[in-house]
Amino acid sequence: GAGVSQSPSNKVTEKGKDVELRCDPISGHTALYWYRQSLGQGLEFLIYFQGNSAPDKSGLPSDRFSAERTGGSVSTLTIQRTQQEDSAVYLCASSLSPGSGNTIYFGEGSWLTVV
């Protein structure tokens, strides 16, 4: 596709339910990132995939959060037993490869509201 695609664009879920957020990066991009954007917290790094290397999970806030990337392309971020503090915009981004010469491109985000 022309850009990073994320789905769903909006999700309202009840506290305690599990949610899955999907990211389809730009074709050929080997690096994929997940960030969380919430009021007052800025852009919080969650997880980073680069090719076949082990992902950098250092930003995941708790063990309720997990992500996978199948076949080096599509990624799914899963939040188990959602809490109200999980409400935020979840942004996915991709780049051709990591490093200073490569711009990262963001999707439009998935707005998650936990009620």
Place this chain on the structure above:
Amino acid sequence: AQRVTQPEKLLSVFKGAPVELKCNYSYSGSPELFWYVQYSRQRLQLLLRHISRESIKGFTADLNKGETSFHLKKPFAQEEDSAMYYCALSGQGAQKLVFGQGTRLTINP
């Protein structure tokens, strides 16, 4: 560890006035610094990067390693500059991009 600090959450200036958005960083090696911008109802996008030494939409940013800063400047603000601005840092090699908390810039007519 990589860390980016943007001390101002909100910044408001009048059209035609100079604007400076502050960014300080912490990183033990040689960093790559970036500014990203998010206009209303648009995606987050790259504004400029320090290695390019470029001016985009009248904005410039100079990396000051002594002060560990990468402030974004524009001599004459325009109303269309109103947006959320994020400073970001990438470490050497295949490193993740770490963002500051962002500054919401409002240009008043």
